[in-house]
Amino acid sequence: MKKQKIFQLKGRFPSEILGSIREMKEADSSWANGKMFGFVYSPCNEATELMQQISLMYLFDNGLSASHFPSLARLETEVVAMTAELLNGGIEAAGTVTSGGSESILMAMKTARDHARGKNPEQAVMEVIIPRSAHPAFHKAAHFLGLRTVTLPLGADYRADLSVLHNLINDCTIMMVGSAPSYSHGVVDPIEEMGLIANEREIYFHVDACLGGFFLPFMEMLGCKTPRFDFRIPGVTSISADLHKYAYGSKGASIILYRNREMRRKQFFVHCDWPGGLYGSTTIQGSRNGVPVATAWAMLNYQGIEGCMELTNKTLLAAEGLKKGIGSIPGLTIVGEPVMSVFSFTSSKIDIYSLGDELKNRGWILDSIAEPPALHFIVSYQNLTHIDEFLDDLQDAVIAVKKAQKTKIANAIERKIGAQAMKLFPGMVSSLIGRKAAHNNMNNGGRENSSVFYGIAASLENKSSLNGLVMDFLDEVYFLNL
Numbered sequence: 001m002k003k004q005k006i007f008q009l010k011g012r013f014p015s016e017i018l019g020s021i022r023e024m025k026e027a028d029s030s031w032a033n034g035k036m037f038g039f040v041y042s043p044c045n046e047a048t049e050l051m052q053q054i055s056l057m058y059l060f061d062n063g064l065s066a067s068h069f070p071s072l073a074r075l076e077t078e079v080v081a082m083t084a085e086l087l088n089g090g091i092e093a094a095g096t097v098t099s100g101g102s103e104s105i106l107m108a109m110k111t112a113r114d115h116a117r118g119k120n121p122e123q124a125v126m127e128v129i130i131p132r133s134a135h136p137a138f139h140k141a142a143h144f145l146g147l148r149t150v151t152l153p154l155g156a157d158y159r160a161d162l163s164v165l166h167n168l169i170n171d172c173t174i175m176m177v178g179s180a181p182s183y184s185h186g187v188v189d190p191i192e193e194m195g196l197i198a199n200e201r202e203i204y205f206h207v208d209a210c211l212g213g214f215f216l217p218f219m220e221m222l223g224c225k226t227p228r229f230d231f232r233i234p235g236v237t238s239i240s241a242d243l244h245k246y247a248y249g250s251k252g253a254s255i256i257l258y259r260n261r262e263m264r265r266k267q268f269f270v271h272c273d274w275p276g277g278l279y280g281s282t283t284i285q286g287s288r289n290g291v292p293v294a295t296a297w298a299m300l301n302y303q304g305i306e307g308c309m310e311l312t313n314k315t316l317l318a319a320e321g322l323k324k325g326i327g328s329i330p331g332l333t334i335v336g337e338p339v340m341s342v343f344s345f346t347s348s349k350i351d352i353y354s355l356g357d358e359l360k361n362r363g364w365i366l367d368s369i370a371e372p373p374a375l376h377f378i379v380s381y382q383n384l385t386h387i388d389e390f391l392d393d394l395q396d397a398v399i400a401v402k403k404a405q406k407t408k409i410a411n412a413i414e415r416k417i418g419a420q421a422m423k424l425f426p427g428m429v430s431s432l433i434g435r436k437a438a439h440n441n442m443n444n445g446g447r448e449n450s451s452v453f454y455g456i457a458a459s460l461e462n463k464s465s466l467n468g469l470v471m472d473f474l475d476e477v478y479f480l481n482l
């Protein structure tokens with residue numbers, strides 16, 4: 001079959017182009033209705049309009065050059081300084097804005113690697129101790145940087161198990177990681193204790209506060225009892241905190257912060273033997289969009305500390321309402337003891353992923369997690385006024401699942417893998433069973449039914465074929481079949 005040309009000879013009218021994009025966008029999940037928990041963090045209308053105006057001002061500017069665009073360098077420096085204050089970094093604290101949590105984590109691990117190299121240039125094997133609950137970005141970074149990962153198991157409370165940590169540390173250990181909080185369970189690892197160990201053994205210690213960095217400090221200001229995780233703990237070397245999550249910046253902004261400038265220098269890259277002249281860059285990116293840093297700066301200034309505290313308070317109240325409502329339904333339980341507005345709930349009585357499907361049919365979008373099988377919440381501004389509506393629908397959905405369950409028995413492991421695959425690319429699992437069929441299915445009154453896909457997972461026997469399946473998704477999703 002001859003491949004159709006996608007890049008047309010003739011240009012198209014703006015109206016036509018807008019039409020095409022609007023049409024494609026119809027397939028996207030809607031979040032503006034407040035029914036999506038996670039993925040999107042959007043602030044109030046006034047702040048949104050402010051961010052839109054600022055985005056237009058920086059659409060084409062380039063953050064690569066501080067000399068041509070000093071305003072962007074200034075905005076970045078101020079955002080970093082505000083974050084350093086919030087996380088109790090001393091006057092020596094220094095950091096950079098990156099494109100997201102994954103890049104912040106990659107930068108921390110590169111810094112840790114180069115720090116270790118500086119101490120011992122002979123060291124061939126470098127190990128990073130990563131709690132099982134830590135974000136996959138740590139494994140991704142280790143993969144990129146040639147570092148070996150060592151998994152720290154979790155205790156019954158889903159926090160990193162300290163009793164095992166000592167046994168994992170050896171001469172190869174160059175770095176330890178903790179989360180504040182973890183994505184899956186919303187619990188904070190024992191950062192204080194880990195910091196002590198890191199300090200004693202002189203191991204680089206990174207705290208992943210991508211979620212908590214712009215939330216936990218405001219909880220503390222509100223007088224909530226929260227676990228400490230920041231630079232007040234002596235062993236902490238660096239912290240990641242996402243601006244595009246609870247700081248409500250537009251996507252593409254995170255902070256990587258170091259205890260001191262000397263450590264930050266190990267992140268930078270310089271190349272001076274080039275016909276183009278001297279080249280220096282702070283992060284992965286070369287040319288950089290100015291919008292993310294400018295909108296993040298705008299949001300921090302728009303809210304101020306008081307505004308952040310107020311929003312944190314409202315978000316906590318909404319999360320508490322959700323947890324209480326969920327807990328009052330027999331058979332549903334909150335996983336572990338989540339500290340903020342990120343948590344999961346599970347069930348010993350009903351199939352939790354089927355419940356996710358039922359909720360989806362009612363317009364609610366929740367992520368699902370694997371261990372334990374559970375549905376996942378990140379509560380943010382757009383959800384605040386939709387909590388009661390959710391709890392009403394949840395009751396209905398539970399009843400619907402109970403009814404359906406009587407007629408359907410499925411293998412628990414199949415379900416787990418199937419739903420995980422679904423979560424990666426909802427609707428795209430279908431590429432394996434024919435895009436056309438799936439398209440029809442998706443247009444089938446918009447009803448989601450992930451159990452359709454469980455069959456595919458049934459053929460899988462081990463983790464390596466699961467890796468293969470996910471690799472196939474990635475390969476398929478970003479390939480244009482005309």
Ligand SMILES: *Cc1c(COP(=O)(O)O)cnc(C)c1O
Nearest residue numbers: 100101102135182183208210211
């Ligand atoms: C979101 C997140 C990350 C990764 O951040 P991205 O912005 O998606 O790259 C890392 N850690 C935690 C805890 C997160 O929630």
